[in-house]
Amino acid sequence: MRTDEGAAPATPSYVLVLTCPDGPGIVHAVSGVLAGAGGNITESQQYGDPGTGRFHLRVQVEVPLARDELAALLAPVAERFGMEWSLDVLGRPLRTLVLVSRAGHCLNDLLFRQRSGRLPVDVVGVVGNHRDLEPMAAAAGVPFTHVPVEAGGKEAAEARLLAMVGEHDVELVVLARYMQVLSDDLCRALHGRVINIHHSFLPSFKGARPYAQAHGRGVKLIGATAHYVTADLDEGPIIEQDVHRVDHASTEADMVGIGQDVEAQVLARAVRWHAEHRVLLDGHRTVVFR
Ligand SMILES: Nc1nc2c(c(=O)[nH]1)N[C@@H](CN(C=O)c1ccc(C(=O)N[C@@H](CCC(=O)O)C(=O)O)cc1)CN2
Numbered sequence: 553m554r555t556d557e558g559a560a561p562a563t564p565s566y567v568l569v570l571t572c573p574d575g576p577g578i579v580h581a582v583s584g585v586l587a588g589a590g591g592n593i594t595e596s597q598q599y600g601d602p603g604t605g606r607f608h609l610r611v612q613v614e615v616p617l618a619r620d621e622l623a624a625l626l627a628p629v630a631e632r633f634g635m636e637w638s639l640d641v642l643g644r645p646l647r648t649l650v651l652v653s654r655a656g657h658c659l660n661d662l663l664f665r666q667r668s669g670r671l672p673v674d675v676v677g678v679v680g681n682h683r684d685l686e687p688m689a690a691a692a693g694v695p696f697t698h699v700p701v702e703a704g705g706k707e708a709a710e711a712r713l714l715a716m717v718g719e720h721d722v723e724l725v726v727l728a729r730y731m732q733v734l735s736d737d738l739c740r741a742l743h744g745r746v747i748n749i750h751h752s753f754l755p756s757f758k759g760a761r762p763y764a765q766a767h768g769r770g771v772k773l774i775g776a777t778a779h780y781v782t783a784d785l786d787e788g789p790i791i792e793q794d795v796h797r798v799d800h801a802s803t804e805a806d807m808v809g810i811g812q813d814v815e816a817q818v819l820a821r822a823v824r825w826h827a828e829h830r831v832l833l834d835g836h837r838t839v840v841f842r
Pocket of ligand 1: 734787
């Protein structure tokens with residue numbers, strides 16, 4: 553069937569990611585199924601971790617089949633090799649909820665990149681424990697929900713957050729300088745689906761005030777770290793990091809200002825890579841197929 557403009561419809565493209573015990577024949581088996589289905593692999597990256605014995609593979613492929621038809625062909629191979637795997641439509645924007653407090657530089661950057669088509673996410677809502685960033689969300693046409701976290705009110709606040717995740721089929725939660733510690737239960741409920749930007753080059757300077765710590769220590773480099781959130785504060789698997797030079801004349805306020813750009817860029821890269829299925833968990837570490 554030709555489209556209005558006469559161009560043949562594009563062959564569907566998918567991204568397949570998998571992890572399994574390492575061994576011979578994995579790539580041969582997977583590529584055999586894809587070739588048998590008339591597939592054309594457009595990108596492929598793999599890594600075998602000698603430490604964990606785990607094999608990780610990410611493949612982008614054009615296949616003239618529906619997603620579920622391709623999944624059905626891959627399932628027996630996945631079973632045979634004991635794979636954890638996922639198959640998604642290439643470029644499908646992830647339904648994302650962004651949590652914020654008062655600092656707006658990361659939210660502003662994420663909304664601009666989404667609006668510019670440079671971040672495969674669909675921000676379905678912004679949640680703030682303060683109302684400071686409500687105007688920024690409104691200006692971007694994104695619903696804002698105020699969920700204050702009062703003393704003794706964390707459980708109720710988190711119940712509202714979890715309800716919103718369900719109601720909006722949220723696939724990814726981004727902590728864009730959200731300054732409340734999530735409970736163990738919430739971290740378990742959202743395992744692997746929450747990315748935080750920490751405003752230091754971890755493992756240095758954990759906690760709520762890393763720039764004060766960095767200034768006090770007299771560091772010459774400051775940085776930012778995007779990581780998956782776990783119950784252990786600032787200890788989650790790292791996705792991306794970057795640094796910027798400072799010097800003896802840099803005040804704490806200077807560091808906060810310099811850090812904002814680093815934080816926004818590091819978070820945007822981490823969110824893009826996660827949304828493109830380029831980040832695979834490998835125990836307490838990540839494999840990132842950039
Ligand atoms: N379970 C987790 N929750 C959160 C993490 C995390 O790694 N695991 N990261 C934080 C973000 N963050 C640093 O990046 C951070 C935020 C807040 C605090 C903190 O001590 N907060 C105080 C309250 C501070 C305030 O109200 O301004 C507190 O919760 O008592 C430390 C680190 C997001 N959540």
